[in-house]
Amino acid sequence: MRWVTFDCYGTLIDWRHGIRTGAELVAPGQGERLLEAYTRHEPEVQTTKPVLRYRDVLAETLRxxxxxxxxxxxxxxxxxxxxxxxxxxxxxxxxxxxxELRAAGWRLALLTNCDRDLVAGALRRLPVPFEAVVTAEEAGAYKPEFAHFEVFRSAYEPEAWVHVAQSYFHDQVPAHRLGLPRVWINRLGHEPEDPSVIQRVQPGLHGLRAAVEAAYDEAAR
Known part of the structure; x- marks a missing residue:
């Protein structure tokens, strides 16, 4: 069984748009400033308060x-x-x-730092169904900890597995350390701190099937 696992927010769902527009609702004209500040604080909140539900992470980070x-x-x-x-x-x-991935026989899964009640909204908006979801609530930790990957491996025993995600910090680094084939969806045009972490890179999901299969074939050699 061939699987592609995805991060959800930032990779499939426009996370920056969501933070910016949400902040604008309560602080008109400040959305962009608060988005940039939010991105600086969220990893620390997730690390220092790993037992918080994600809706509480969102609230604490916005504060x-x-x-x-x-x-x-x-x-x-x-x-x-x-x-x-x-x-x-x-x-x-x-x-x-x-x-395109589903048509080629790949199964799709989400490994998300969100909770199941919140990610249910994303699943309703995503245009293609997913066979599996692992949340921070189930994993008991936030990425970049390995717990999501370990829960998925134990539950589904994938024969072929490629991880696709936008976040270098939350996803590409742990996937690299676990030896997983991986594709970086570099939507923001960032430079990686360590280029060896990145196996394949795409600016978006166009042409993703070819990148996924190339990453898997390269790792299998």
């Missing part, structure tokens, strides 16, 4: 972002990201990229 940027945030408004996350949109290239 820290607002404090850093000196933006007033009403206590009740800290929940805005958790309330709006079910409505964050998929990227336009997702439908074709996923459909």
């Amino acid at each position: 820290r972002a607002c404090a850093e940027e000196k933006v007033d945030l009403a206590p009740d408004d800290a929940s805005i990201l958790g309330e709006t996350i079910p409505y964050w949109p998929p990227f336009p290239d997702v439908a074709a990229g996923l459909a």
